[in-house]
Amino acid sequence: MLTNEFYTEFDQEELKPRDPDYRTIFQRGRDRLIHNAAFRRLQAKTQVFLSGEYDFYRTRLTHSIEVAQIAGSIVRYLNDASDQLGDGFHIDNALTESCALAHDIGHPPFGHAGETALHKLMLPYGGFEGNAQTLRLITEIIFTSGRERRGMNPTRAFMDGVLKYKTLFSQWENPVNHFLYDAQKPFLDFVLDGRPIPVDLAAGNPLNSFRSLECQIMDWADDTAYSLNDLVDSANAGFITGDKVTRWAAEENLTGRDAAVVEALAQAMADGNLERTMNRKIGTFVEACTLVERDNFMSDRTNRYKFGVALDPDIVREQKLYARLAVNLVFRSPQVCQLEHKGEHMLRRLFEALTENYLDCERPKLALLSKDFETEMSQAGPDHDVRARIICDYLAGMTDGFASRIYKRMFDPDFGSIVDLV
Numbered sequence: 269m270l271t272n273e274f275y276t277e278f279d280q281e282e283l284k285p286r287d288p289d290y291r292t293i294f295q296r297g298r299d300r301l302i303h304n305a306a307f308r309r310l311q312a313k314t315q316v317f318l319s320g321e322y323d324f325y326r327t328r329l330t331h332s333i334e335v336a337q338i339a340g341s342i343v344r345y346l347n348d349a350s351d352q353l354g355d356g357f358h359i360d361n362a363l364t365e366s367c368a369l370a371h372d373i374g375h376p377p378f379g380h381a382g383e384t385a386l387h388k389l390m391l392p393y394g395g396f397e398g399n400a401q402t403l404r405l406i407t408e409i410i411f412t413s414g415r416e417r418r419g420m421n422p423t424r425a426f427m428d429g430v431l432k433y434k435t436l437f438s439q440w441e442n443p444v445n446h447f448l449y450d451a452q453k454p455f456l457d458f459v460l461d462g463r464p465i466p467v468d469l470a471a472g473n474p475l476n477s478f479r480s481l482e483c484q485i486m487d488w489a490d491d492t493a494y495s496l497n498d499l500v501d502s503a504n505a506g507f508i509t510g511d512k513v514t515r516w517a518a519e520e521n522l523t524g525r526d527a528a529v530v531e532a533l534a535q536a537m538a539d540g541n542l543e544r545t546m547n548r549k550i551g552t553f554v555e556a557c558t559l560v561e562r563d564n565f566m567s568d569r570t571n572r573y574k575f576g577v578a579l580d581p582d583i584v585r586e587q588k589l590y591a592r593l594a595v596n597l598v599f600r601s602p603q604v605c606q607l608e609h610k611g612e613h614m615l616r617r618l619f620e621a622l623t624e625n626y627l628d629c630e631r632p633k634l635a636l637l638s639k640d641f642e643t644e645m646s647q648a649g650p651d652h653d654v655r656a657r658i659i660c661d662y663l664a665g666m667t668d669g670f671a672s673r674i675y676k677r678m679f680d681p682d683f684g685s686i687v688d689l690v
Contacts (some may be wrong), residue, residue, distance in 0.1 A: 271356060272356060272357065272358060272360060273356055273357050274353075274357045274358055274359065274360070274571050275294075275360060275363075275425065275570075275571070275572075276570065276571075278424065278461070278569060278570055279423065279424055279425040279570055279571075279572060280293045280294075280423050280424070280425065281423060281424050282421050282422065282423050282424075283407065283419070283421050283422065283458070284421050286421065292360075292362065293423055294360050294362040294363035294366065294423065294425070294426070295362045297362075297363070297366050297420070297422055297423055297426045298362045298363075298365060298366040298369070300420045300421075301366055301369055301370055301373075301406075301420065302369065304410050304420070305410070306373050306405055306409070306410045306665065307329075307332075307369065307370075307373055308329075309665065309667050310327065310328035310329035310332055310372060310373065311327050311328075311329040311330075312327065312667035312668055312669055312670070313327060313328040313329075313372075313375065313376075313377055313379075313667055313668060326497060326498070326501055328372050328375060331372065331493060331494065331497070332368065332369050332370075332371065332372050332373075333369070334493045334497060335368040335369075335371060335486070335489045335490050335493045336365045336368035336369045336489075338368075338489035338492050338493055338550060338553075338554065339364045339365060339367070339368040339485050339486050339489035340361050340364065340365050340368075341550075341551075341554045342364075342485050342488065342489060342554050342557050342577075343359045343360075343361045343364050343485065344361070345554050345555060345557065346359060346485075346557060346559050346577075347359055349559075350558075350559040352559060352561075352575070353559065359481065359482070359485075360482075363423075363425055363426060363429060363482055364429070364482045364485050364486065366426055366429070367426065367429030367430050367482050367483060367485075367486040368485075368486045368489055368490070370402060370406060370426075370430050371399075371402065371430055371432075371486055371490060372398070372402070373402050373405055373406075373410075374397075374398045374399060374400065374401030374402030374403070374404065374405055374664065375398040375401070375402075375664075376396075376398070376401075376615070376663060376664040376665075376666070377611065377615070377663075377666045377667055377668045377670075377671045378607075378608065378611025378612070378614075378615065378668060378671070379608065379611070380608075381607075381608030381609075381611050381612050382611055382612070382615055383396065383397075383398050383445075384612070385611070385612040385615045385616060386615060386619070386660060386663060386664060387444075387445065389615070389616060389619045389660075390656060390657075390660050391443075392652075392656075393652060393653045393656035393657065393660075394437055394449050394450060394451070394653055394656075394657065395437045395443050395447065395449070396660055396664070397433070397437075397445055397446065397447050397448070397449075399430070399431070399432050399433050399446070399448075400433070400437075400447060400448045400449050400452060401664055402430050403427065403430060403431065403448065403452055403455060404449065404452065404661075405419075406419055406420050406422045406426070406427065406430070407419040407420075407422060407427065407452075407455055409661065424458065424459055425480070425482065425570075425572060427455060427458070427459050428459045428480040428482070428483065428572065429480055429482035429483050429486060430483070430486070431448075431456075431459060431479070431480075431483060432446075432476070432479065432483060432487060433446045433447055433448060433476045434448065434456060434475045434476060434478060435447050435448065435471050435472055435473075435475045435476050436448050436449075436450050436452075436453060436456075436471075437449055437450050438450050439470075439471035439472070440471075440472070446476050449657075460566065461566075461569060463565060463566070463569075465565075466565050469565075478564070480570075480572040480573060481571070481572045481573070481575050481576055481577065482572060484576055484577040485557070485577060488553070488556075488557065488577065488579060491587055491591070492550060492553040492554075492587065494591070494594075495587045495588075495590040495591045495594070496546040496549055496550060496553070496590065497546065498594055498598070499533075499542070499546065499590055499593070499594055500542055500543050500546050502594060502597070502598045503537055503542050507597060507598045507601060507603075507604075508537070508593075508594075508597050508598065509537060510534040510535070510537040510538040511534075512597055513530055513533055513534040513537065513593065513597075514530075514531075514534050516530075516593060516596060516597060517530040517531070517534075525582065525585070525586075526585070526589055529586055529589055530589070530593070532545075533545075533590075533593075552583065553583055553587065556579050556580035556583035556584070557577050557578075557579060558577070558578045558579075558580075559575055559576075559577065559578075560575070560576055560577070560578045561574060561575060561576075562574060562575065562576045611668075611671075614671055614672065614675040615663060615671065617675065617678075617679060618663060618671070618674065618675060618678070619659065619660075619663060621636065621678060622636055622637070622659045622662070622663075623656060623659060626645055626655055626658075626659060627652055627655055627656065632645070636678075637658075637659075637662055638662070641658060641661070641662050644658050645658055
């Protein structure tokens, strides 16, 4: 097995040491993730349109696979194009792909509307955030031993690679999103080697922007995938047409490069060539990356912070333009908003029923959770934050279809039978 001196024992340290096997430690982490139910459930979670509506729409799973492919392409491009990197000193592809594959596993059913709904419901108990839930899954929940939830024992580099945000919930005056749960501070300390965070990064957006090299690659791959591929899905669904794009550009008073980009997009739609055009742009977005050296409070400890990614500002501007177009023409459309409202309504009703049953009751009136979660609740003690987090884990782990079935079983008098499979 070839030695890669880019990563040290510090990067490869797991939460609990385990004996090595025939794989690199980063390959082992990727394999644990792929062969896990939390990853498989992404196939039935919404990306833009509800999963199952049409076979060719992206789900969270296909989106995650595309993000991993783009992240891998960025790694290969940087390893080849950067003078600082070579055969024995390079960015690890398995590690970066793992971060990309895992980046959405903490997201709940019903897309971003589900995340917003759960956060509002969990505000009294420490909030909900998809990125924080991803960290919770890989460190505390998935990769079970028997029936025990204990996490997948990730390496420091893998944990850091999914940590887009490092500000704790309690450090925000009005926490909306982009935070870690306060109980996750020990994992943040592990990632940062217990080093004190400099004052200029202490909290909020500066600290949230302090990301490892692999996290930066994953984040740009994610931006690339959703801004390009979500437009393709939206066009195939009829939400975006060339005429709509042209009208939107006029309403936004676009000029110069922005106007040219949108005009080319409208032309590709008119020619029936949108998917091929966007696929070609993925390569352009990959080559927008440049490896740079950084100086920060972790750069002397690991190459993951000594090096970073700089992006071509023109390509970043183009990506943001595509994302803004999608928000205005798709995500704010009545059709999507109505579906999001329905998903939010179902999660709220389920959460209210479960908290009423479990929060103040040492012995709940009814067994509404699955067997594993019932066992956890019986061991949780009286702390409302802990008990609410268990309920949140249960809801966040649901697929769209499972959440709908549980909702119908609990609230629809004409649905369900005692012999139904969940």
